Amino acid sequence: MIMKRLFLALFVFTLCLPALPGAAQEEIVTLVTHDSFNISEDVLKSFEEETGLKIEILQLGDAGTLTNQAVLSANNPLGDVIFGIDNTFLGRALAGDIFEPYVSPLLEDVPDAFKVDPENRVTPIDYGDVCLNYDLRYFEENELEVPTHLQDLTSEAYKNLLVVQNPATSSPGLAFLLATIAEFGTDGDYTYLDYWQDLVDNGVLVVEDWSSAYYGEFTLAGGDYPLVVSYASSPPVEVLFADPPVDEALTGSVIGDGTCFRQIEFAGVLKGANNINGAQKFIDFMLSKEFQEDIPLQMFVFPVNPNAELPELFVEYAQIPDNPAQMTIEEIDAGREQWIQAWTEAVLR
Amino acid sequence: MDRSRTALIWRYAGRGLLLTPLLFLLVFFFYPLGSILQFSLAPDGKLDFAAFQQIFSRPYYRETLWFTTWQAALSTLLTLGLAFPAAHVFAKYQFPGKSLLLALATIPFVLPTVVVATAFIALLGEDSALNGLLMKVFKLEEPPLHLERSLKIILLAHIFYNYAVALRIISSFWSNQSQRIQEAAQMLGASRWMVFYRITLPLLLPAVTAAAALVFMFCFTSFGVVRILGGLKYATLEVEIHYQSLSLFDLPTAGALSVIQLMTTLVMMIVYTNLQRQMTQPLNLQSSRQVARKPRRWAEKGWLALNLIVMSLLIFAPILALIERSFTLGDGGFTTRYYEQLQENPHRSIRAVAPVAAIQNSLEYAFFVTIFSVLLGTLAAYLLSQKTRFSRWLDPVFMLPLAASAVTLGFGFIITLDEPPLNLRSSYWIVPIAHTLVAMPLVVRSVLPSLRAIKPSIGEAAAVLGASRWQRWRRIELPLITRSIAVGATFAFTVSMGEFGASSFVARPNQPTIPIVIFRFLGQPGLANYGQALAMSVILMAVCAAGFVLIERLNRAVIGEF
């Protein structure tokens, strides 16, 4: 008896499971993106209502994993439109020939600095600066000067204070490595590797990923390191999620010239997509003011459209570097693997 | 239709059924893995050995392989050393809260490494209470424990994660071992120690080696623990594979390393499965109820207490530290606000997911994974328990999914499961399938020792009494292996709830599970996010504990206690 009832219950449970994919009637656009993609419900809904398209979201790990998987599936794409490949990995994606060129009418408003691909295979959507963050309270209590230059970090004053991420596994880690390469170069008397050697001598801690650094080692979360590689948007977000709420910043960004690296995130229509038209509409949507203004509070990055209004929180607490490190897609693509390997050999092994 | 023909059809149907797990492996493991390896190592149809040559020419890789192997061996040894005495206690004594403790001990299996890391640091870090206490007691200037980013903490975390695997597999086998044989040895003049060494241990070896093999596999392919807790000084082969395939996108090197990892483990598994086959003897299995009793003498009570204390320090202290932190994070003392915040969605984002929805998603996956892996795993165990050359050869093969690099397999999925009828890349089912690949070997290893220990005469006796093949299975064999199936089911459920590596490289529709929600919170700055990540981890533990208890109940309701 008990047996029968149990099996019946299991059977009913199986039937009650929510309808599995494949039931929708609307025209579908599949968005392939990384795990950090986010958007307001209302904004997405209004797009869907306006166009009659239904967006299906497929999340594929971090930006690096996303890029690799997109390249692997070049012949038979996972979806219609991809978002989330940034300038540090873009070269790999372009080489993989995964995009269908598209020029959105809204691209006009975007500053030329973000338009990195003359063939218009990808469309810039947002940017964010990877900067050093520091714990304001710690710096105040210890009467420490905020560093203004990367070289400062090798001085005695900042001994054992900096935690960074492994550039091989972490996107901000890679961005920071690129910033040091842009600053110190790869040849000459004092290369980026010499700089890193000095950082190591000065007690830099390298950890696997952003979470381990920010929540494991940063003083704000109870760790021992008051300087961490994070984003220029982290200070406002820190305020946003402060607990209990605060009205002044807890952290600041180091924005001295060349200390930050600017990541630009792109969207693109995937070659061989089922719904190219829908994919293009979605890219237009991502450049629309509505979406652009939604970006800061959902993904904690900045919109590429200068006309999009920033939320007050970002205006008040975010410091934007005037001169972040510069490097072209081609430069990055030519050097990336080699730099990571050289760095790994020099710093980790 | 005449009877003998019906019987023949049934026999073929039965054989076909036994082959389904193999088919599952072929389609969802060997085909994707083979394709990606071919894609990486022989892009133009010709095998290119350059990557292998390069790997073997560099001492770094040899050192990595060596480190991977010995740290896994050492972790396995330590885990078994601690879990084995506890398995004795759990098999032989009845005490209040036993099944709850067993459920709690399994919880670490599901916890994300980053979360565990914070608990470990809180307990054992330089500024921890323990170090403070040691400094005070021994009047030290410096904190005596330096566990952060050390080999010790890797070992400790491996024990923490794998303790329950060893405990459950060994104690479930032990609890069915007949007391009579030990008594016979005692009568022949063997002291307690001699009985253990000459009789109990040899008879337990099948379960001990099964547990050892699983723990070894988990530690051999360890990734998060090594990198996040151990620090970047340490690298296993799996770490190298991630590095080559994700960071450098050097597929030939990654592929070659994957092949080396697979072959190394395959060789070890061949040795292990052959050993186990020789060791397993048909036994008189006894009801676990009959074997377990209350501890009577003081020595027994002390032994029980000692084991429970070790277990508490090892497993429960970090768990409690986590729970404590989820209620006291920030400066305000005790608070439940992180749990309350989980319900809110102040920014109305599509990613926000109510805990209930995440729990539902997780349970849904776990439900399918448990069903799939118990069915496939038990069938596989039957296939492997046959005494044919074929199953002897297959035995190590069924362990391989544990040895395959998650990222390699994930890439394999991307390039192979993209066409009908296997157009699964972006389907709902890809996640349960990926989980089942990891969970199935656990079920196989749990069930196989018990299955081999059943005396053939028992089934024959039932057959003579007129029981059909089905009745024999349902009435005789199933009750005898039900404890092990429950153990396997618990692992399958746990693997799915904890989102093991295999699934983090497959595409997933927007159906966030509890671990994904935890990772999302941990990906953003702000104490509230951190607090909610901890709260969600506590919820994950609670859901898992409830799941274990349910599996235990279900097991008893369906089959009865054995």
Add this chain to the structure above:
Amino acid sequence: MLHLEHILKTYDHTPVLKGVSLEIAPGEIVCLLGPSGCGKTTLLRIIAGLETADSGTVMLNGEDITHVPVHQRDFGLMFQDFALFPHMNVEKNVAFGLEMQHKSRQDTRKRVDEVLGLVGLAPFKNRPVTELSGGEQQRVALARSLAPNPRVLMLDEPLGSLDAALRERLSVDLRDILKAANVTAIYVTHDQQEAFAIADRIAVMNAGQIEQIAPPEQLYLCPGTVFVARFLGLENVIPVDTVTQTDSRYVAHTVLGNFLIDRPARHILLHPVYASLVSEEIEGAIPVKLVKKVFQGSQYELTLQHESGILLVVLQKTRNLSLRSDMRLHIDPKGIIPL
């Protein structure tokens, strides 16, 4: 000399042994006979040291061994399910006890061959025990418990799992082997035939107590209690109404008539061995009718009914008896046993 003194044992408030005392001489084979649940296995396990008694002492040759741990007693125990070590072959099973005594390899090999010869299993030395038949396993188990020359050998229903024919043959073999080994043995069984075949003395146990202990013949011919009589299959137990005394003797008044007995009793047993059917009037013969006749090969088992309704069972060789015929039953005075 094994000496048990007032052994008490209680499980969950149920007394299992209620003060058992027993003496066993060196080289003697004593059977503990009784129905299941009478406490015989528990008594055996207490002697072995596998259980501890709540009170009472176990003495061996004047030495108190109550608290000596099981493995230091030098006792042997042969289990009902044999409990062979499944991971060892025949030789290793048998050698185990010798190894525990740290015997030299040479001595061990010699002794193993010796006992395997004794039980007739010499050619099976290298066989895995899991491949043996029931009878062979039984003999391995016996050889294993005999090999270390135990001071006392205990056997817990060792033939229980075998078929009747094998059991009968082996029980005789077993006695020969035990006698040849000249070992003190305690043998637990619920089968009286087995006990008769093996034992020097039989202790009949009931509800945690020894009802009677005696050599098999004496036990059968002169059971001491109603329980013992009934357990041995002696059914002619007649309730006594009153007892009167004459001189040094007593008269038991029953529905079947009056019987002379040598002590007051509440029942008397009319032993079938001493019963005979007679045709002529004999003083004290009981008038009965034959109601059932069962052929048993060498004799008949006859069920006779007295006019009061009481049934009596006797064994007779006589062939030509017809049902319902009136006859008389005479009991030899030796066969009238007060209970």
